[in-house]
Amino acid sequence: MNxxxxxxxHRFERDKRISTHLALVSRAFGASExxxxxxxxxxxxxxxxxxxxxxxxxxxxxxxxxxxFIKNFDGIKVHLTMYGINVNDFCFEKLTKGGEKNVLVVVxxxxxxxxxxxxxxxxxxxxxxxxxEVAALSVFLDRLFCGIELNxxxxxxxxxxxxxxxxxxEKSGIN
Amino acid sequence: MNxxxxxxxHRFERDKRISTHLALVSRAFGASExxxxxxxxxxxxxxxxxxxxxxxxxxxxxxxxxxxFIKNFDGIKVHLTMYGINVNDFCFEKLTKGGEKNVLVVVxxxxxxxxxxxxxxxxxxxxxxxxxEVAALSVFLDRLFCGIELNxxxxxxxxxxxxxxxxxxEKSGIN
Numbered sequence: 001m002n003x004x005x006x007x008x009x010h011r012f013e014r015d016k017r018i019s020t021h022l023a024l025v026s027r028a029f030g031a032s033e034x035x036x037x038x039x040x041x042x043x044x045x046x047x048x049x050x051x052x053x054x055x056x057x058x059x060x061x062x063x064x065x066x067x068x069f070i071k072n073f074d075g076i077k078v079h080l081t082m083y084g085i086n087v088n089d090f091c092f093e094k095l096t097k098g099g100e101k102n103v104l105v106v107v108x109x110x111x112x113x114x115x116x117x118x119x120x121x122x123x124x125x126x127x128x129x130x131x132x133e134v135a136a137l138s139v140f141l142d143r144l145f146c147g148i149e150l151n152x153x154x155x156x157x158x159x160x161x162x163x164x165x166x167x168x169x170e171k172s173g174i175n
Numbered sequence: 176m177n178x179x180x181x182x183x184x185h186r187f188e189r190d191k192r193i194s195t196h197l198a199l200v201s202r203a204f205g206a207s208e209x210x211x212x213x214x215x216x217x218x219x220x221x222x223x224x225x226x227x228x229x230x231x232x233x234x235x236x237x238x239x240x241x242x243x244f245i246k247n248f249d250g251i252k253v254h255l256t257m258y259g260i261n262v263n264d265f266c267f268e269k270l271t272k273g274g275e276k277n278v279l280v281v282v283x284x285x286x287x288x289x290x291x292x293x294x295x296x297x298x299x300x301x302x303x304x305x306x307x308e309v310a311a312l313s314v315f316l317d318r319l320f321c322g323i324e325l326n327x328x329x330x331x332x333x334x335x336x337x338x339x340x341x342x343x344x345e346k347s348g349i350n
Contacts, residue, residue, distance in 0.1 A: 017193060021307035028306040050305055083335055083342040088325050117340050127325035128335040130225055131203040131313075132196035138310035139317050147318075150263050150302035160258055160303040165292050167258040 001095075002102050003031040003144070004073070005137065008066055008116075009109030010038050021134045022107060023047040027058040029141035030149030031105070034059075037066040055156025070119050075102025077121045080136045081112070084123030092144060094122070105140065107133045176270075177277050178206040178319070179248070180312065183241055183291075184284030185213050196309045197282060198222040202233040204316035205324030206280070209234070212241040230331025245294050250277025252296045255311045256287070259298030267319060269297070280315065282308045 005026040010019050019036065020043050026034045027047070036043070044060040051058050063069040070077055076095050095103050106120065117123055126136040141149065153159075161168040180201040185194050194211065195218050201209045202222070211218070219235040226233050238244040245252055251270050270278050281295065292298055301311040316324065328334075336343040 014192075017189075018196075021193075021309060024304075024306040025310045028302050028304040029310070054304055081342075083338060083344075085337050085339060086325060088322055089337075114341070117342075123339060125335070125337055127203050128337055129199075129203040129229055129329065131199040132309050134196060134307050134309040135200045135204070135313035138307070139313050142314050142317065143322075147263055150261060154304065160300070162260050162264075162300055162303055163258060164260060164298060166289070167256075167292075169258075 003141070004102070004104050005031050005034040006037070006063075006066060006069060006104060006106045007034060008037050008106065008112055010036050010040060011109070012038070012040055015109065016040065016042055018134065019043050020046050022137060023060055024050060025134055025138045025141070027051065027056060028149075029138055030145045030152065031141065032058065033061065035069060036060075036062050038062065053157055054159070055154030067115075067119070070104065070106065073102070073104045075104055076100055077104045077106065077119065079106045079116055079120035079123045080126060080133070080140055081108070081117070081123050082125045082128050082130060084125040086128060087124050087126050087140060087143060090122070090124050095144065103144075105137065107137050109133070178316070179277070179279050180206050180209040181212070181238075181241060181244060181279060181281045182209060183212050183281065183287055185211050185215060186284070187213070187215055190284065191215065191217055193309065194218050195221050197312060198235055199225060200309055200313045200316070202226065202231060203324075204313055205320045205327065206316065207233065208236065210244060211235075211237050213237065228332055229334070230329030242290075242294070245279065245281065248277070248279045250279055251275050252279045252281065252294065254281045254291055254295035254298045255301060255308070255315055256283070256292070256298050257300045257303050257305060259300040261303060262299050262301050262315060262318060265297065265299050270319065278319070280312065282312050284308070
């Protein structure tokens with residue numbers, strides 16, 4: 001399965017860190033790409049630097065029209081919103097029915113355009129309480145991939161050797 | 176089980192939003208309290224306002240000594256760190272063995288003091304790639320509570336009625 005994330009409502013002044021977290025979560029939790037609806041080269045540079053050091057071929061890009069992007073997306077479109085069906089009541093098999101290969105996960109900020117609720121195939125709430133788009137995205141992807149995304153080998157220049165105590169970082173010699 | 180979150184390394188200038196997200200995630204994912212190692216009344220007020228509107232008795236507080244707080248905590252102490260044992264390899268039953276009732280989950284910022292790795296009972300990585308403390312906390316709590324935390328009724332003044340399309344917010348009349 002190929003998962004793309006679309007992040008709406010990024011504000012240049014306020015959202016650099018939250019958007020960076022969303023991008024890093026997308027990468028670490030098994031998505032292949034994140035697309036923003038406004039260009040912020042700081043976020044892209046920061047995430048690309050992580051990918052260069054830690055591996056993988058995660059992409060950060062921008063779209064000029066989020067609506068066209070969603071409409072043209074060839075696959076199932078999921079919108080994460082606290083107003084949607086609770087993820088506990090959502091059958092994830094719907095995302096793989098008919099051999100579907102591509103899933104788009106849309107995460108917004110505080111206010112998202114109301115027609116997004118209509119364009120999406122599914123509106124899903126990671127719970128129905130206010131919390132964080134970073135949390136919603138990570139838990140949704142963790143459930144989607146049944147946790148195995150956290151065992152992915154990114155084949156980077158460096159990787160962590162998990163320890164019960166302390167830190168161990170190994171350099172691979174890959175350039 | 177009673178879960179407390181301890182957030183280390185909050186910086187007044189930079190971390191207001193990330194710390195607020197951490198607090199809201201703690202509340203929405205079943206913890207009863209978050210404790211910060213530095214006082215930021217903006218975060219507390221913002222989270223308390225959410226609790227007044229949306230219900231529950233989630234607490235936000237501060238400690239002057241995080242080390243004393245951890246040492247005095249009566250229960251099992253978990254430190255979330257990308258250097259720790261992968262959560263996929265962690266047996267959650269360890270947290271309930273011996274009828275233990277209290278769990279402390281410590282989340283840091285970029286740099287945490289090295290003795291934290293020794294004080295904690297378990298150092299656990301929600302994966303071993305760099306991403307986000309908000310993601311780490313939410314996925315850890317989601318796994319700990321097996322997802323049922325997302326069905327909690329907070330009995331607030333308002334609640335969402337989950338919808339396949341659009342938004343529905345119900346006022347309860349509770350004051």
